[in-house]
Amino acid sequence: MTLSAKGTTAAAGAPSAQPSAQRARILRAGFQYFGIGAFYLVILVAFAFSTQHFFSYSNALNILTNVSVIGIVALGQTLAIVSGGFDLSVSGVVPLGAVSFALLTNAGIGAPLAILIVIGIGALVDLINGLIVTQVGINPLITTLGTLSITAGLAYTLSRGVTIPFVDLDVGILAERPFAGISYYVMAFLALAIVISLMLRYTVFGRMIYAVGGNREASRLAGIRVDSLTILIYVICSALAAFAGVVVASQLLAGAPTVGVEAALTSIAAVILGGASLTGGLGGVGGTLIGVLVLGTIANGMALMMVPAFYQQIATGLILLLAVGFGRLRAVFTGE
Amino acid sequence: MTTDNRDAASLLADFRHGRLSRRELVMGLAALGIAAPLATGLLPGGSARAQDKKYFVTFANVLESGELFVQLGNGIENAAKVAGYEFKRYNNNFDGPTTINNARLMAQDKPDLILEYNGVEGIGEALKRIFDDAGIPFIAINVPVPGGIWFNLVNREIGIDTAKVVVPLAQAKGWTAADTTVIILQASAAGVEVNDCIRYFYITAAEAMGMTPAKPEDITALTTTIGDNLIQVDGKGVLDTSYTTVKNALQTLAEDRHILLYSINDDSVIGAWRAITEAKRENNTIVAGLGGSVAALKELRENPYWVAEGSVFATHWGQYLMAMTAAILGGVTPPPLTKSPQAVLTKETVDKYYDASGQVKLLPPLVAENMYLKDTGILQKFNNVEGLI
Missing domain, CATH: 3.40.50.2300 (Response regulator)
Structure with missing residues (x-):
């Protein structure tokens, strides 16, 4: 496989035989993970000293619970962004998934089958996205914005705009906590993170994602079926968003068309915080996880400190800008 | 003529x-x-x-x-x-x-x-x-x-009338200002009039129970606490944000603290109530909804802790x-x-x-x-x- 220089060096997670490339990769990884990791540690220490309620097992679980939904969406978004695209339609797929799950289970369909159907619905949405982006050639921004509107509208239509409580509360099985207060959906989130991380780092498919994100044309010339890969990435992204919809419905024991509407922007923010680049070829699950945790921990810590919601929004925005600035610094130091 | x-x-x-x-x-x-x-x-x-x-x-x-x-x-x-x-x-x-x-x-x-x-x-x-x-x-x-x-x-009147239903029930359980916190969920972007219901809910409850008193202008979109008696979070009127914000707020409240829960609409109350039940604190909570949605009316009929529901028909x-x-x-x-x-x-x-x-x-x-x-x-x-x- 022959890739352009950009395509090769941009693959942050892909190993290289060249010493200089290896050095650049380590430096980049250092900035990417340790930088945001150190930043996260600073946040943890600051909140631990600022509010007595922060540093406890129950609050740690609380943070994990709170970030699970957006975390699952962000895993899919990581794939999309690393490959050089992004997916706004997740903001419609999450509520569509939540509403569909509530409707299906209320109609008597068992939770496992309902979950599979919902994931299938999500996959179908981004199959359409992928086909439009690759075959029609419409920009991902416009395409996924369009499907965002359609899926959000579908969620409202199916639910008639109201919250649909579960008739049988047992279908919210994902919210049960079988071990140490940790719910099944938190476990599912962590398991998915591990699987996708391994896939990105150690499989040909994962390396192709970095390659396509690094240089789409070079990847095509190298024999990668770029269009098929792009469609598959969108399908995975949307399937994960639909599953996140199931998770949020399980959390709330109800489906509603208003849930998850900020999923797109928050997940993109988390992925970028984690060191990914909107131009593609950079990023990884580790960074995304830390990005998600940073956003969730800041929201939690400021809530415990009783900081008004408006200030929380400002702080989150400032942190995102800081992270982007940090990314520019990284580019200077690594010569990208 | x-x-x-x-x-x-x-x-x-x-x-x-x-x-x-x-x-x-x-x-x-x-x-x-x-x-x-x-x-x-x-x-x-x-x-x-x-x-x-x-x-x-x-x-x-x-x-x-x-x-x-x-x-x-x-x-x-x-x-x-x-x-x-x-x-x-x-x-x-x-x-x-x-x-x-x-x-x-x-x-x-x-x-x-x-x-x-x-x-x-x-x-x-x-x-x-x-x-x-x-x-x-x-x-x-x-x-x-x-x-x-x-x-x-008139949101103000709904908040007052709801507090007049909720407070006697809390007092009948022996709850006092010393051991009770009112959690209200605002939708900060919706403006003052919409949030009048929760403001006046607290003002009325505070007066009746001897909690830290407040005037309407004391409870703004930026208010988060009033003494130990009020916590205001921004649920944005939606299910998931209300769930998350109340989950966070509960971390700051002692397990045995009594809670009066109220919000600007039913979705928000339902999300908050889910956080309460997940924390297994329903025995210490009295909840009131606003909107008259089908889901909330079901709660009012079947849930012993859901005691009032404002409806504007x-x-x-x-x-x-x-x-x-x-x-x-x-x-x-x-x-x-x-x-x-x-x-x-x-x-x-x-x-x-x-x-x-x-x-x-x-x-x-x-x-x-x-x-x-x-x-x-x-x-x-x-x-x-x-x-x-």
Whole structure:
């Protein structure tokens, strides 16, 4: 496989035989993970000293619970962004998934089958996205914005705009906590993170994602079926968003068309915080996880400190800008 | 009387020749002191009784998506049919330019009266100018428009009435200001009026239970706590954010602390309640909802901790608006605010107003200020208002 220089060096997670490339990769990884990791540690220490309620097992679980939904969406978004695209339609797929799950289970369909159907619905949405982006050639921004509107509208239509409580509360099985207060959906989130991380780092498919994100044309010339890969990435992204919809419905024991509407922007923010680049070829699950945790921990810590919601929004925005600035610094130091 | 009639006749002639708008005609007749039945009898197209008039009414809905707004719009359209009025409907789409454009289109329609549900508060003056230029009277629904006759719920009163239900139940359990915290969920972006319900809920509860007192201006969008007695979070009126914010807030409260939970709408309360049950703190909580949604009514009926539910019967606003239309065009000057029907339901009263499927079966009696609606005879056509059946 022959890739352009950009395509090769941009693959942050892909190993290289060249010493200089290896050095650049380590430096980049250092900035990417340790930088945001150190930043996260600073946040943890600051909140631990600022509010007595922060540093406890129950609050740690609380943070994990709170970030699970957006975390699952962000895993899919990581794939999309690393490959050089992004997916706004997740903001419609999450509520569509939540509403569909509530409707299906209320109609008597068992939770496992309902979950599979919902994931299938999500996959179908981004199959359409992928086909439009690759075959029609419409920009991902416009395409996924369009499907965002359609899926959000579908969620409202199916639910008639109201919250649909579960008739049988047992279908919210994902919210049960079988071990140490940790719910099944938190476990599912962590398991998915591990699987996708391994896939990105150690499989040909994962390396192709970095390659396509690094240089789409070079990847095509190298024999990668770029269009098929792009469609598959969108399908995975949307399937994960639909599953996140199931998770949020399980959390709330109800489906509603208003849930998850900020999923797109928050997940993109988390992925970028984690060191990914909107131009593609950079990023990884580790960074995304830390990005998600940073956003969730800041929201939690400021809530415990009783900081008004408006200030929380400002702080989150400032942190995102800081992270982007940090990314520019990284580019200077690594010569990208 | 003869002189009056001759003047009225000349007013009517001017109206028929387009030299006078309907509103000017009505105001002129009212200035002459002519009784409403006579005035309505002078208007073309029907008998002397307001309920038998066939008016043309246009309505711009704030938004035609989301069940609440769609049902509200459908309710108004259906009420127009029952009242026998010609009706045309527009969608403001929660958007300023669309609202202004619709206002111009409605003015072109030359209806007898316009029902304006505008969601963009700052464009009121522009709307007023369009309607005034066209000489068409209008009713502003929910959001006030200068010069318009205002129809709205009163969030302040719902908050006060809900607290009056909740507090005695808390006191009966032996809860006091020393061991109780009120958690209220605001929707900061919705503005002051919408959040009045939660502010006045706390103010009333605080006064009754001896909690840290507060004035309305003490509880703003930026307020997060008042002593140990109030925690305000921003649930944004949606399920998932309410769940998350209350989960966080519970971390700061001792396990044995009692909680009075209330929010600006049912979705928000349901999300918050889920956080309470997940934390296994329902035994220490009393909850009240607002909205009268099917899910919340089910909770009120079945959940022992859910003790009150505020309802504004929005799906039935249409019949009140048709009665207002008849009254205004009949020469009546309404009060500055005509209150929508509203009631705080309890476990004892819920079945009186709602059936098991969550459909309204009875509306509360007219408040004193709204008695002018009774005289139009319109509400009686619907046969569902307590005291008018």
